[in-house]
Amino acid sequence: MADLTNVIYFDNNATSAVAPEVLEAMLPAFGPLYGNPSSMHTFGGQMGRWLNTAREQVGQLIGASPEEVIFTSCGSESDNAAWYSATETQPEKRHVITTKVEHSAVLAYGHYLEDKGYDVTWLGVDEKGQIDLNELEQAIRPDTALVSMMYANNETGTIFPIDKVAQIVKSHGVQLHVDAVQAVGKEIIDLKNLPIDYLAMSGHKLHAPKGIGVLYVRRGTRFRPFLKGGHQERGRRAGTENVPYIIGMGKACELAGANIQEERTSVAAMRDRLQAGLLAAIPNCKINGDESSRLPNTVNISFEAVEGEALLLQMDQYGICASSGSACTSGSLEPSHVLRAMGVPFTYAHGSVRFSLCRYNTEAEVDRVLEVMPKIVHNLREISPFAAFLKK
Amino acid sequence: MWEYTDTVRDHFLNPRNAGVLEDANVIGEAGSLACGDALKLMLKVTPEGVIEDAKFQTFGCASAIASSSALTELIKGKTMEEAAKMTNKEIADYLGGLPKEKMHCSVMGEEALEDAIRRWKGLPPKKHDEEGRLVCKCFGVTDLQIIKVAQENGLTTADEVTNFIKAGGACGACKDDIQTILDKLRAIEKPMVEIKPAPRMTNVQRMQKVMTILSQDIAPRLALDGGSIELIDVDGTTVVVALRGACSGCHASQLTLKNLVEKTLREQVDPAINVVEA
Ligand SMILES: Cc1ncc(COP(=O)(O)O)c(C=O)c1O
Numbered sequence: 089m090a091d092l093t094n095v096i097y098f099d100n101n102a103t104s105a106v107a108p109e110v111l112e113a114m115l116p117a118f119g120p121l122y123g124n125p126s127s128m129h130t131f132g133g134q135m136g137r138w139l140n141t142a143r144e145q146v147g148q149l150i151g152a153s154p155e156e157v158i159f160t161s162c163g164s165e166s167d168n169a170a171w172y173s174a175t176e177t178q179p180e181k182r183h184v185i186t187t188k189v190e191h192s193a194v195l196a197y198g199h200y201l202e203d204k205g206y207d208v209t210w211l212g213v214d215e216k217g218q219i220d221l222n223e224l225e226q227a228i229r230p231d232t233a234l235v236s237m238m239y240a241n242n243e244t245g246t247i248f249p250i251d252k253v254a255q256i257v258k259s260h261g262v263q264l265h266v267d268a269v270q271a272v273g274k275e276i277i278d279l280k281n282l283p284i285d286y287l288a289m290s291g292h293k294l295h296a297p298k299g300i301g302v303l304y305v306r307r308g309t310r311f312r313p314f315l316k317g318g319h320q321e322r323g324r325r326a327g328t329e330n331v332p333y334i335i336g337m338g339k340a341c342e343l344a345g346a347n348i349q350e351e352r353t354s355v356a357a358m359r360d361r362l363q364a365g366l367l368a369a370i371p372n373c374k375i376n377g378d379e380s381s382r383l384p385n386t387v388n389i390s391f392e393a394v395e396g397e398a399l400l401l402q403m404d405q406y407g408i409c410a411s412s413g414s415a416c417t418s419g420s421l422e423p424s425h426v427l428r429a430m431g432v433p434f435t436y437a438h439g440s441v442r443f444s445l446c447r448y449n450t451e452a453e454v455d456r457v458l459e460v461m462p463k464i465v466h467n468l469r470e471i472s473p474f475a476a477f478l479k480k
Numbered sequence: 481m482w483e484y485t486d487t488v489r490d491h492f493l494n495p496r497n498a499g500v501l502e503d504a505n506v507i508g509e510a511g512s513l514a515c516g517d518a519l520k521l522m523l524k525v526t527p528e529g530v531i532e533d534a535k536f537q538t539f540g541c542a543s544a545i546a547s548s549s550a551l552t553e554l555i556k557g558k559t560m561e562e563a564a565k566m567t568n569k570e571i572a573d574y575l576g577g578l579p580k581e582k583m584h585c586s587v588m589g590e591e592a593l594e595d596a597i598r599r600w601k602g603l604p605p606k607k608h609d610e611e612g613r614l615v616c617k618c619f620g621v622t623d624l625q626i627i628k629v630a631q632e633n634g635l636t637t638a639d640e641v642t643n644f645i646k647a648g649g650a651c652g653a654c655k656d657d658i659q660t661i662l663d664k665l666r667a668i669e670k671p672m673v674e675i676k677p678a679p680r681m682t683n684v685q686r687m688q689k690v691m692t693i694l695s696q697d698i699a700p701r702l703a704l705d706g707g708s709i710e711l712i713d714v715d716g717t718t719v720v721v722a723l724r725g726a727c728s729g730c731h732a733s734q735l736t737l738k739n740l741v742e743k744t745l746r747e748q749v750d751p752a753i754n755v756v757e758a
């Protein structure tokens with residue numbers, strides 16, 4: 089078993105470490121400050137101020153005003169709530185547009201609506217994982233209730249041209265939901281200048297804890313709450329607020345704003361060095377994604393003729409954490425829907441590994457991965473029946 | 481994350497007999513790139529049919545590599561005849577068990593071995609169309625393969641079949657079909673009313689017995705599915721029948737013939753009976 093205290097954590101798109109500052113900010117709300125913000129007494133009521141601060145911190149990061157920020161329990165809930173609201177408030181519109189490479193929170197809602205008799209247009213992507221804007225525009229119909237599109241893809245890091253998407257969608261007067269779970273804190277998002285109606289965020293990709301999310305809803309957008317009950321979040325999301333986590337989310341957004349340049353420069357530089365090093369040291373591998381428009385922390389690379397789960401478990405021996413789009417890791421028997429939508433050949437799709445870095449990673453960790461990976465790939469190719477067919 | 485036993489981890493991290501066997505004289509293959517795992521089994525078999533050496537090359541996950549490693553350990557030193565009796569269960573047991581979603585890795589081992597044995601016997605490689613009806617298009621799995629794995633491992637649900645041979649695990653369109661096959665199989669395997677065979681039978685007695693069982697025992701079961709059966713001839717131990725109604729041309733008709741009709745007649749009349757279709 090690998091030494092669990094000394095891991096090289098290159099899997100930040102799966103989840104990320106809680107920042108020490110975030111943890112510290114949350115602690116009082118787990119301790120003495122346990123009041124309910126809805127209470128009439130000062131002890132509880134004072135917590136409302138903490139929530140307001142958090143709302144401002146979130147708003148600051150994405151260029152939203154605090155009233156446009158709704159706290160939810162996770163990114164998936166935010167996605168679901170956006171789809172729910174957009175379709176419930178426009179019941180006469182029975183068509184939705186999204187892409188084939190979305191997170192399962194969106195894919196599943198699309199399939200659910202299809203079962204209910206909706207028409208869903210699933211936009212395909214090219215080999216880099218990019219959509220075709222003409223195709224998007226042509227798909228829009230008078231009865232289109234919603235266009236839902238991710239800002240950046242969690243598996244490949246490919247960034248969609250959301251500003252252009254927004255222009256097109258809004259020129260047709262259609263609502264737009266953007267799943268920005270992977271983009272927030274890495275891409276500069278200014279909703280004052282980006283006309284979208286809904287935006288989903290998740291705390292645990294941003295050095296806040298798991299189980300806290302945000303749904304941004306543009307002022308003036310008709311909204312119907314997904315979770316019905318009490319009047320919390322101005323009647324837009326019922327349930328007593330998760331005060332400590334909301335405080336943590338606020339703090340994480342403040343930190344993300346302060347560190348975004350570092351993410352875009354030094355993290356990107358480490359990622360680039362990792363990518364270049366792997367490509368140089370290991371023959372027959374290929375990058376999945378759009379290198380000209382990609383998250384600064386992500387590289388998805390396929391090693392031909394070896395299988396992803398085997399790679400990951402070998403890497404695990406060295407304490408290196410990453411993810412794979414192979415069938416075996418998903419338990420679904422099919423390689424990742426993202427890589428398949430991109431038309432990545434099977435030889436490559438099964439052998440894909442996603443490295444996703446963050447500002448807590450170091451150059452020394454990159455060195456170590458570059459030292460270990462060639463050996464691992466070589467050893468697995470030695471026992472692969474397909475290695476003989478690789479181009480020399 | 482999968483829960484692998486220590487034995488699986490060990491055989492994955494330190495695979496036994498991995499690599500190319502230079503003087504192999506029998507090869508067996510299973511799986512494909514598209515499926516995400518593939519195994520090439522290389523054997524050195526003596527003229528007497530003893531597996532003197534075995535090596536493998538595997539593309540696949542940890543449990544696929546461990547299953548291949550276990551397979552080679554299990555068969556080394558065995559005769560081909562002995563090896564032919566091996567099932568995926570022995571591979572899984574050798575490894576201290578596999579997660580149920582990973583049982584297909586052990587099945588791949590069994591399939592590669594079967595392929596090797598077929599080639600050693602000079603039989604043509606397995607072709608799907610000779611091997612029953614294609615049920616799962618995504619993974620190229622036929623009804624007979626499903627029946628085999630279900631019988632060997634006592635599977636009763638489509639999900640279990642997916643875990644063992646992947647069928648049903650992609651688009652899922654074939655799941656109902658798989659379940660129907662399993663349900664039929666179960667109905668067929670239910671024990672029947674015992675009719676003890678007479679110690680020695682004349683041809684006429686045997687014929688009468690066959691007729692009784694066909695009409696009283698088998699026909700009612702087929703009728704449930706809208707089919708019927710007709711006895712055409714009994715020639716010694718060869719029973720010639722015709723399947724009619726929904727049974728004729730039914731994809732499971734071979735299954736019916738072998739598993740239901742022949743099995744019942746063998747049990748209740750004469751173990752030497754062979755049932756053929758007219
Ligand atoms: C693009 C994207 N959307 C949504 C989610 C779901 O977020 P959560 O895990 O908070 O539900 C994730 C992360 O898993 C993601 O990567």
Ligand code: FES
Nearest residue numbers: 616617618650652
């Ligand atoms: S046909 Fe069987 S899973 Fe698609």
